[in-house]
Amino acid sequence: MLEIKSLSKTFGAGVAAYHALRSVDVTVAEGEFFTLLGPSGCGKTTLLRLIAGFEQPTGGQLVLDGQDIAAIPPSRRPVNTVFQSYALFPHMTVAQNVAFGLEARGTAPGDVARRVDEMLQLVQMDHLRDRKSAALSGGQQQRVALARALAPRPRILLLDEPLSALDLKLRKEMQAELKRLQREMGLTFIFVTHDQDEALTMSDRIAVMEGGRLQQVATPRDLYDHPANRFVAGFIGETNFLPGRAAEGQLRLDGFAPVALAEAKAVNGAVTVMIRPEHIIVGREAPDCVQTSGQIDELVFFGTDTHVKLTLPGGASLTARAQNSLHSATDLNPGQTVPLSLPYDALRILPDEAAHAV
Amino acid sequence: MLSEASNGEALLRRAETRRRWSLAMPALIVIALFSILPLAVMVVYSFLTPGTYGNVVWQFSLDGWFSVVFERDLFDDTLGLADAHLSILGRSALLALATTGLTMLFGLPTAWFIATRPVATRAYWMFLITVPFWTNLLVRTIAIQEVIRADGTINRLLLGLGVIDAPIQMMFTNGAVLLGMTYVYLPLMVLPVYAAIEKFDFRLAEAAYDLHASRFYCLRRVIFPLIRPGIVAGSILVFIPALGAYVTPRLMGGGRAMMWGNLIDLQFGQGRNWPLGAALSVSLTLLVMIALVLSVRRFAGGGRSDV
Amino acid sequence: MSKRKFSVRHVPGAAPIAIVTFVALYAPVLILIANAFNAGPVIGRWEGFSGRWFVAAIGNDAFRNAALNSLIVAALAALISTSLATMAALAITRGRRLRGEGGIFVVLNQPLLVPEIVLAIALMIVLAQIKQATGYHGLGYLIVAHSTFCIPFAFMPIRARLEGMDLTLETAAMDLYAGRFYTFRRVTLPLLAPGILAGFMLAFVVSLDNVVVSSFVKSPGQETLPTYLMGELRRNLSSEIYAISALLLFASVTVVAASWLITRRKP
Numbered sequence: 001m002l003e004i005k006s007l008s009k010t011f012g013a014g015v016a017a018y019h020a021l022r023s024v025d026v027t028v029a030e031g032e033f034f035t036l037l038g039p040s041g042c043g044k045t046t047l048l049r050l051i052a053g054f055e056q057p058t059g060g061q062l063v064l065d066g067q068d069i070a071a072i073p074p075s076r077r078p079v080n081t082v083f084q085s086y087a088l089f090p091h092m093t094v095a096q097n098v099a100f101g102l103e104a105r106g107t108a109p110g111d112v113a114r115r116v117d118e119m120l121q122l123v124q125m126d127h128l129r130d131r132k133s134a135a136l137s138g139g140q141q142q143r144v145a146l147a148r149a150l151a152p153r154p155r156i157l158l159l160d161e162p163l164s165a166l167d168l169k170l171r172k173e174m175q176a177e178l179k180r181l182q183r184e185m186g187l188t189f190i191f192v193t194h195d196q197d198e199a200l201t202m203s204d205r206i207a208v209m210e211g212g213r214l215q216q217v218a219t220p221r222d223l224y225d226h227p228a229n230r231f232v233a234g235f236i237g238e239t240n241f242l243p244g245r246a247a248e249g250q251l252r253l254d255g256f257a258p259v260a261l262a263e264a265k266a267v268n269g270a271v272t273v274m275i276r277p278e279h280i281i282v283g284r285e286a287p288d289c290v291q292t293s294g295q296i297d298e299l300v301f302f303g304t305d306t307h308v309k310l311t312l313p314g315g316a317s318l319t320a321r322a323q324n325s326l327h328s329a330t331d332l333n334p335g336q337t338v339p340l341s342l343p344y345d346a347l348r349i350l351p352d353e354a355a356h357a358v
Numbered sequence: 359m360l361s362e363a364s365n366g367e368a369l370l371r372r373a374e375t376r377r378r379w380s381l382a383m384p385a386l387i388v389i390a391l392f393s394i395l396p397l398a399v400m401v402v403y404s405f406l407t408p409g410t411y412g413n414v415v416w417q418f419s420l421d422g423w424f425s426v427v428f429e430r431d432l433f434d435d436t437l438g439l440a441d442a443h444l445s446i447l448g449r450s451a452l453l454a455l456a457t458t459g460l461t462m463l464f465g466l467p468t469a470w471f472i473a474t475r476p477v478a479t480r481a482y483w484m485f486l487i488t489v490p491f492w493t494n495l496l497v498r499t500i501a502i503q504e505v506i507r508a509d510g511t512i513n514r515l516l517l518g519l520g521v522i523d524a525p526i527q528m529m530f531t532n533g534a535v536l537l538g539m540t541y542v543y544l545p546l547m548v549l550p551v552y553a554a555i556e557k558f559d560f561r562l563a564e565a566a567y568d569l570h571a572s573r574f575y576c577l578r579r580v581i582f583p584l585i586r587p588g589i590v591a592g593s594i595l596v597f598i599p600a601l602g603a604y605v606t607p608r609l610m611g612g613g614r615a616m617m618w619g620n621l622i623d624l625q626f627g628q629g630r631n632w633p634l635g636a637a638l639s640v641s642l643t644l645l646v647m648i649a650l651v652l653s654v655r656r657f658a659g660g661g662r663s664d665v
Numbered sequence: 666m667s668k669r670k671f672s673v674r675h676v677p678g679a680a681p682i683a684i685v686t687f688v689a690l691y692a693p694v695l696i697l698i699a700n701a702f703n704a705g706p707v708i709g710r711w712e713g714f715s716g717r718w719f720v721a722a723i724g725n726d727a728f729r730n731a732a733l734n735s736l737i738v739a740a741l742a743a744l745i746s747t748s749l750a751t752m753a754a755l756a757i758t759r760g761r762r763l764r765g766e767g768g769i770f771v772v773l774n775q776p777l778l779v780p781e782i783v784l785a786i787a788l789m790i791v792l793a794q795i796k797q798a799t800g801y802h803g804l805g806y807l808i809v810a811h812s813t814f815c816i817p818f819a820f821m822p823i824r825a826r827l828e829g830m831d832l833t834l835e836t837a838a839m840d841l842y843a844g845r846f847y848t849f850r851r852v853t854l855p856l857l858a859p860g861i862l863a864g865f866m867l868a869f870v871v872s873l874d875n876v877v878v879s880s881f882v883k884s885p886g887q888e889t890l891p892t893y894l895m896g897e898l899r900r901n902l903s904s905e906i907y908a909i910s911a912l913l914l915f916a917s918v919t920v921v922a923a924s925w926l927i928t929r930r931k932p
Contacts, residue, residue, distance in 0.1 A: 054836055056370065074839045075848075087837035091855045100851070101841030152842060375763065381756035382769050385749035385816055392813040393776045396787030403790065464686045467676075471683030474674040485925055490690055492867070492921040494874040496891050497910040500898070501693035504700070504708070504907075511696055514709050544690065563673040577676070602780025604877050609898070619782040626786050639783040646780055 001188060002028040002051070002156060007060035009046050009212075020046040022212040023060065028156070028190060033182050035191045037199040038209035039235070044192045047209070048158050051190065053077045064155065075104075080149035081158040084165070086141045088133035094144050095120065095129040101152040119147040122181070139170045146181075156188045163198065175202055196236050200224070208232050230350050233274045240280075240318050242273045246349060255314040256290055263349045272350045279346035280320035282308055282338060283331075289341035294318060296336050308332060310340070397643070404636035412630045422633025426641060443621065443638075450618035453532060453607075454600035457539040458547075461596050464540075465547030466589070472548075473555035484552065491545035499609050502541045506534060530612040538610035539600050546599070547592040554588025594653050598646050618642050694914065701907035708902055718908035728909065731893035735873055738804060738889060742811035743819070743868040749812070750819035750868075751861055755853075758827040776814040781877045784814065789881040802884035810882045811872040818871045819864035822928065826860025859927055866924035870917050 009021040021043045028034045036044035049055045051062060053074030062070045069077055080101065088097050098119050102112045120126040123143040128136065133144060142162060149157055159178075163171045179202050182189050193199050199206050200220040208215045208223065208231075216228040227233035230241065244253040249265040252258040253273060285291055294310030297317075305321045312318055320340070322332065332338065404422045406414040426443060472483040490498060505511045506528040513525040528534055558581065566576040604619035611617065616624075618638065625635030701719070705712030722728050753773055757766050776784065792806050834856070838848040876891035883892060890913055897906050 052840055054840075074836075075842050075844050079840075081837070081840045083833055083837055085831065085833055087831065087833040089834060089837075089852055089856075100838070100843070104838070104841055104843040104847055104851075148841070378756040378759075378763055381752040385753040385820075386769065386772050388745075388749060388809075388813055389772055389775055389816060392788065392791075392809055393779065393784060394772075396784070396791045397779060399791055400783065400787045464682060464689075467679040467682035468686040470676055470679045474679075485922075486687060486690075488925070489918055489921055490694070492870050492874075493694075493917045494876075494891065494910075494913050496874075496876045496894060497697075497914050498694065500894075500906075500910050501697040504697055504902075505693050507902075509709055509902075511709075541689070541693070544686070560673050567673060573676070576673075599781070602782055604782040605895075619780065622782055622786065626789075635786070639780075639786060642780050643783050647778060650778065 001030040001065060002190075003061075003063040004028075004047075004051075005061040005063065007047070007050060007062060008058050009043075009050060009055060010058045019212050021050070021057075024212075024214050026207055026214060026217055028188060031186045031188055033179070033189045033191065033202060033204045035193060035199045035203035035206045036209060037193055037196060037206050037235075038215075039194060042209040043212040044194075044209050045160060046212075048081075048160055048190065048192050051156070052079055052081050052158050078155040079158055080152060080154040081160060082142075082145045082149045082162045084161045086145040086162075086165075088136075088141055088144055088148070090132070090134045093130050093132055094125060094136070097133055097144055098148045098151050100148065105152060115151055119151045122150070123147045138166055139174065142166065142174060146178075150181075150185075150187075154187075156190055159189060159191045161192055161194070163193075164195075171198075178202065200236070208235060210235075226348065227274070227350070230272055230274075233348070233350060238277050238319065240275050240277060241350075242275070242316060242318075244271050244273045244349075245269065246271045251347065251349065253290060254316075255312070256292065259290060259344060259347075261344060261347065261349070263347075267349055267351065274348040274350055275342055275346050277307070277319045277321040278305070279343060280318070281341040281343070282320050282322045284341065285339050286341040286343065288345070289343050290347075292340050292342070293337055294340050296332060296334050296338060299332060299334060306332070310338075312340075400636045400639050404633055404640050406633050406636075408631045408633050410630075412626070412632060414632050419633065422631070422635075422637040425631070425634050426637050446616050446621045447618055449532065449615070450601055453536055453539065453617065454597050454603075456536055457543060457600040458593050458597045460536070460540040461544050461547035462589070462593070465544055465592065466551055469548045469551035469555055469588075473552055473558075480556070487545050487548045487552075491549065495542055496605055496609075498542050499538055499606050502538050503529070503609055506537065529610065530614045532611070532615050535607045535611040535615050535617065538606040539603060542606055543596045543600055546595040550591035550595065551585065551588045554585040554591075558584055590653055594650060597649060601646060601649075602642055697907055698911045698914070701904060701911040703904045706904050708904060708907065718903075718905045719912065721905055722908045722912065727888070727893065728890075731888040731890045734804060734807075734888060735890040738807045738811055738879075739869045739872040741808045742815050742872040743865050745808070745812040746815035746868045747819045747823075747861060747865040750816050750864055751823055751857070753816075754820060754823040754827050758824055759832065773820055774817045777817045785878040785881040788878065792882055796884065802887075804887070806882050806884070807879060807887070807889065810878050811875060814875075814878065815868035815871055819868040822863040822867065823857065823860040826857055826863075830856055863924050863928045866920050866927075870920045870924075873913075873920070874917055 004024055004026050006023045006025055007021060008019070008023050011018045011020055024043075024047060036047060038044045046055065050057050053069070053072060057070055060070075061068050064078070089100065092100070095116050098116045099112050102115055107115070116129075117126070120129055123146055125140065125143050125147060128140065133141065136144065142165075145162070162178075163174050166174060175198060178189075178191075181187075191199075191202065200223075203220055205217060205219055206223055207217045210231050216223060216232045218226070218228075223232065223236055227236065233239045233241075242253055244251055246252070246264040246267040246269065248268075249260060249262070250258040251261045251264040251271070251273065281289065292312060294312050296308060296310055298309040300307040300309070301324075303324070305323050308320045308322055310318045310320065318340070403414050405418055405420065407417040407419040407421070409415050429441065468487075472480060472487070475483055503510070507513075508525045508527060508529065512528075513522075516522045517525065562580055562584070563576055566580045571579065602619050603617055604623065607615065607617040608620055608623075611620075619642075622635050622638045622642070625631045625638060629635065700708050702714050702716060703711055704715035704717060706718075750773075753769065757763060757769050763769075788810050792810070796802055796806070830853075834852055835848055838852045843851065874891065875889075876895055879889045879892050880895065883889065888896065890909075894906070894909055894913065897909070
């Protein structure tokens with residue numbers, strides 16, 4: 001539905017040039033909750049502003065429903081934005097704000113009124129329709145901003161970190177509500193955030209960005225289980241990295257015996273191996289695992305589990321998570337050396353990219 | 359494709375720049391035609407020869423500038439006016455400085471008083487300062503004149519009480535001009551100083567007292583340095599119009615306590631020496647601008663420059 | 666327990682001096698207004714309370730003409746200077762920094778940097794040439810001169826308002842299908858309105874109060890209220906002069922109070 005083809009954006013020129021976006025290719029499907037995730041300065045907001053039309057691309061194409069929209073000004077693009085600061089018009093009431101886009105398009109007054117009612121009911125703001133937008137709480141402003149952007153029936157709704165100004169409890173509520181709205185309306189959402197939990201819980205697919213490039217586009221589950229590179233692995237969730245070598249279908253972690261691994265068939269040479277802390281088995285030997293031992297440096301209690309910080313015989317550090325059930329984990333003590341098992345199928349081989357190895 | 363897109367962006371940006379310049383242009387043209395151009399004419403006139411009945415003769419001469427400072431014997435030994443000029447210029451500078459000092463003396467405590475009122479009432483106190491600021495300068499001068507003139511309020515009061523037998527002559531003196539200017543320019547001191555004190559974080563003063571500062575030490579080392587930009591701004595706002603004042607010295611000082619502005623007026627009127635008047639005008643303008651640049655530069659170095 | 670609670674905000678002597686200042690600021694004006702209500706013509710010889718000098722002033726043709734001129738000049742000068750200042754403010758406070766923005770700013774404030782008497786005489790010289798060349802001696806000269814020095818006054822509140830305005834609001838309007846003109850009419854202008862109104866009123870008051878430039882620029886026989894008052898001062902002071910002063914005072918206080926109320930109102 002929305003095809004982004006080798007889209008790039010450079011601010012400034014010459015030595016002062018800043019490449020905010022470097023040849024991004026991705027396709028967003030109809031009805032998808034698509035999230036752009038990355039640290040600040042990664043280019044996610046630039047990409048959103050290009051889709052909205054607030055910035056002109058330096059190169060590439062933006063194809064919406066088969067039509068290149070790169071040259072169409074924002075006032076004629078069938079996409080609407082929920083701004084980070086909400087950007088509600090302070091001199092207008094809630095209802096006037098919601099009506100704005102419809103009126104700007106020249107919709108008949110009767111249709112405007114009907115659509116405004118519908119939208120205000122949808123976000124449960126009907127009772128405050130005549131309130132000036134400046135007199136609303138953060139959560140209420142958020143709802144009005146959403147209704148205003150949805151009212152003109154955009155093909156795509158763009159959301160620029162819309163929940164970042166809300167406190168934690170409200171943010172959780174709004175996450176659920178946004179997801180519900182999106183599912184009920186079957187509308188395409190492009191959602192920008194730097195919060196990985198938010199991205200993982202809400203999205204159908206996530207595009208992880210860094211340095212103006214797409215690092216990986218995948219479902220939340222795939223992103224977590226099969227990160228494409230070290231950056232994605234480190235940005236999403238907690239991870240242990242171990243150095244190793246791969247050759248002829250064998251993986252050899254430094255200091256261990258080689259293991260036959262299907263994944264290792266595709267690579268040759270130095271690799272980085274990733275294992276999630278919750279996959280490490282602490283305190284016992286298990287089958288189909290790399291066996292080793294570690295000395296416990298520190299135990300941090302987290303309620304449902306305990307983070308165990310260990311040093312391996314080779315000197316490498318490792319963090320594992322031990323589930324806190326009624327009987328386990330209490331027998332671990334700092335200084336103690338315990339057996340560790342690293343399941344074969346939890347080991348992920350990451351290409352050892354120079355850019356991320358540094 | 360690539361160059362086409364960035365070309366489009368450059369075009370857009372150029373159009374935007376053109377649009378914004380054309381928005382600013384009408385105001386710039388009006389000011390250029392009716393404020394900057396007349397001033398340029400004034401500069402030109404200061405280098406011409408006076409006409410017999412006023413105006414100028416288009417002949418280059420430095421006499422206008424020369425006679426700002428020097429006197430010249432003409433056909434006989436009559437004394438030139440330069441002494442009178444210099445005393446008037448000197449008086450203008452001194453009176454403007456004294457006005458600045460007096461407005462500070464009354465304005466700083468007043469600004470402090472207002473800034474330390476509860477937030478809800480501050481606006482009303484400030485309203486009392488802004489009303490005189492925006493009301494007619496001529497009328498305010500008439501009002502202060504009424505208080506001290508020969509038949510004015512003070513003299514009538516003292517005569518009525520039998521304290522004096524004859525009215526005290528207070529008008530047409532340096533003191534009268536000083537009083538008048540202090541009265542009319544006082545709000546100009548209070549406004550920026552208030553803005554500076556209002557922004558002052560009083561927790562800093564608490565910290566100073568906590569570190570055993572005395573009230574005076576705290577004022578000198580903590581409060582004053584932080585509100586200084588406001589005081590400098592207030593001083594500029596008072597000094598500049600006071601130096602070039604025309605209406606107040608004319609009413610309060612008459613012909614006896616003239617100031618620079620009145621001297622300029624005189625040269626274009628009865629004096630019939632337009633080049634001298636023009637030279638006096640240009641030098642006054644230059645002085646004002648130099649004072650402005652110097653103080654702006656000083657208070658740019660004085661920390662916060664947001665007043 | 667000490668009698669007064671310690672406060673860092675308390676400075677001994679500030680309050681008494683402030684009270685003296687307020688009294689000194691208002692007493693002369695109040696004395697002037699009181700004298701304007703004297704039934705007798707001689708100031709200081711109280712013959713009872715009366716508004717007759719106000720009636721006399723308003724009944725006076727010369728006064729009425731001057732008042733009418735003042736209002737026409739102030740209204741048009743405020744209108745012109747506010748329009749020009751609004752356009753200029755829109756040009757230099759929005760979007761990316763314009764090259765030469767500092768220069769525009771200095772030029773816009775230039776009339777404030779020149780002593781008034783210098784500007785007045787310089788304008789007199791230039792406009793005298795135009796008067797001679799065209800033969801036109803109407804109010805146009807006063808209107809143009811006042812429009813010029815009113816621009817910086819009108820500019821101040823408009824610029825302040827624009828700088829406090831969120832640029833995202835205009836982006837949001839564009840996102841919601843509003844074109845450039847529609848955005849300006851529905852979003853920018855309404856949000857800017859209080860600033861424009863305040864600018865208009867300040868320009869109006871500044872023009873209404875001006876005496877120096879008006880004295881030198883006006884054609885013979887033409888008077889504005891302040892120049893008329895200045896001329897009357899050459900004669901003996903009278904209750905009528907004080908009544909005229911009080912009227913002028915009243916006019917500017919009304920406009921200032923109105924503008925104060927408008928700018929205090931939240932958007």
